[in-house]
Amino acid sequence: MIVEIVTGADERPEVRVVDTDDLSRLHLALGQVTDEEADRALRDAGLGRLEDAETGSLDTAALRAAAEPDADVADWAQRWDAMVESARGGGWVTDDGATLRVHVESAAGA
Template sequence: MIVEVVGGAEERPEVRVVDTDDLSRLHLALGQVTDEEADEVLREAGLGRLQDDGIGVLDTAALRAAAEPDADVADWAERWDRMVEEARSRGWVSEDGATLQVHVEGAAGA
């Protein structure tokens, strides 16, 4: 799963959740936007924020709510739970489970 922040209509960045069925990976991909623009649009969407260089923090419940409606695999919920537990075992989930820490990468074609 990828959370993308890319240039949108009228040069206004937009955020979207793509590859929702691939729960073997999760990262934040930034297109041709500044860190400030990416942070702003993530916060406005309620999906998260940039923490520092190369790290993003995503809201677990908001991400699930954005991704699950687009899921096409029958066992998506179980895959989601496994992904979160794997992230927890690596120390990437907040103590209360509310946020997931993810790596920031460049978006394809950016």
């Protein structure tokens, strides 16, 4: 799954959740936006925030709500839970489970 922040209508950054069925990976992909624009777009979308140029924090419940309607695989919920547990094992989930920390990559490499 990829959370993309790209330049949208009127040159304003927009957030899109794509590749929702691929729960083997999760990252934040930034297009031609500044870190400040990416942070603002994530906050405005209610999905999280940019911690720094390499790490983002995503609201677990908001990300699931944004991704699940586009899911096309029958066992998506189980795959989601497995992804979160895997991230937890790697130290990428807050203790309360409310936030997933993710790597930031260039959208060109997504």
